[in-house]
Amino acid sequence: MLNRFAVQRVDLVVGFVNAVIVVGWTLVAWSLKMRDTEGLNEPLAWLMMAITVVVLFWRSSYPLTVTLVTLACTLVYYPGSSxxxxxxxxxxxxxxxxxxxGHICAAGIIAGLTFVVIVVSEVIAGFTHMTASETFMLGGWVIAVPAIGAVVANFRRYRAETTVALAETQKRSVAEERLRIARELHDAVGHHLSLINVQTAAALRKLKRDPKFRTEETLQVIADTSQSSLRELRAMVGVLREPGEASPTGPGPxxxxxxxxxxxxxxxxxDVDLRVDGSAVLPVAVDASAYRVVQESLTNVLRHAKAKRVQIKVVTGTSTLAVAVLDDGLADAKGAKAAGNGLTGMRERAESLGGTFNAGPRDDxxxxxxATWPLEVDK
Known part of the structure; x- marks a missing residue:
């Protein structure tokens, strides 16, 4: 709406300036008797000038109509006025x-027809109003006007497309950042909370069987896990702070x-068996992604698999990092294949860095x- 009002204001200014120039110049020339050949119809010529001055105020609202009207009035005015x-x-x-x-084709056709009318009329009149060079120069300017307008139209289109592209890029960036934060919360904080839940549930079961059961060790594990969870949560909140504000720093995953x-x-x-084969300086993104995949896999085992033993393999080759998490639990346990268990997030972590991801029940x-990752990724 504001843009429409701005266009209307520009049209008013342009129309007013045109009216001052055309009417003022014509009145001064008339009063000073600066006349060429005798006009065919002076009253009609003045009427054409008035119509042209008035319709130009609507040039942006009705561009084609205003162009045709001003062209017709101009063609009538010059023979009719002295x-x-x-x-x-x-x-x-x-x-x-x-x-x-944007009406480039219509403007080109009108300019071409106007050029023909100007040249043909002066040729028929024997160049009594203008010399041959002046005639072709005027016709050339008429042709140049829509060309200039076409350049402006293309620039406006490019600017509009660029604005839309930037807006889409910003939306996509926001969506990707929200997805990243959601993955971090799910993998990091969710893992710690799962450990706390498992430890608490186990301690409660033991207390029911043996009221004298000592819970100091369990509570210490819960305290340590809670502290780790708080550290990661503070780190994530720190990333969301406004630029310039202090945010907690520390080693990433x-x-x-x-x-x-x-x-x-x-x-x-x-019972967890960790096996690490090979070593290399890993890209930060790959290192963090591999850790999160292992972390989320352990979370799923604790929450869904009812497993007793887990084997974690980390193999670093010359060009590839591979990790595998194998458990002996129930592959079809409730939640093992649910969308909310983090398998989607793990797949995204691997594939976003050019890696691969596979998960499913084992034959035995x-x-x-x-999951695998290339050791060279785009930074």
Whole structure:
């Protein structure tokens, strides 16, 4: 709406300036008796000038109509008037507007016909009003006007497309960032909460069987896990702070933290076997993604698989990093294949960095999660 009002204001200014120039110039020339040949119909010529001045105020609302009206009035005015005023200005403005608003074909056709009319009429009149060079120069300007308008129209189209593309890019970036944060919350905080839930449930069962059961060790594990969860949550909140504000810093998720992750899983009663083969300096994104896949796989085992033993394999080759998490639980346990268990997030983590991901029941029972990443990724 504001843009429409701005266009209307520009049309008012242009129309007013055109009216001052055309009417003022013509009146001055008339009063000073600056006349060419005798006009065929002076009253009709003045009427044509008035119509041209008025219709130009609607040049943006009705560009084609205004262009045709100003052209017709101009063609009638010059033979009818003895005063050679700047009547052509309104038609030039209307023709430019027609092309600048995207009606390039129509503007080109009208300009071509106008060029023919100007040249043919002067040839028939024996170049009594203008010399041959002036005639072709005027015709050339008429042709140039829609060309200039076409350049402006193309620039406006490019600017509009660029604006739309930038808006789409920003929306996509926001969506990707929201997805990334959701994955981080699910994989990191969700894992710690799952460990706390498992430890608490186990302690409650033991207390029911033996009221004298000492819970100090279990509570210590829960406290340590809660502290880890809070650290990761603070780190994520810090990333969301406004630029310039202090945010907590610390090491990001890495395969170097697997021993601590395994110890926490073992404290929950799970028998975890960690095997690491090979070593290399990993890209930060790959290192973090591999750790999160292992972490989420352990979370799924604790929550759904009812497994007793888990084997984690990390193999670093010359060009590829591979991880595998194998358990002996119930592959068809409730939630093992549900959309909310993190399999989608793990697949996205692997494939977004050019890797592969496979997960499913094992032939000999249990469930397996396997993922690979190239050691060279786009930064």
């Amino acid at each position: 005063t050679d005023g700047p009547m052509l200005l309104a038609f030039v403005i209307a023709l430019y507007t027609l092309a600048a608003l 890495s395969l170097e933290q697997l021993p601590a992750l395994v110890d926490a899983a073992r404290a929950s009663g799970l 029972g249990g469930f397996s999660v396997e």
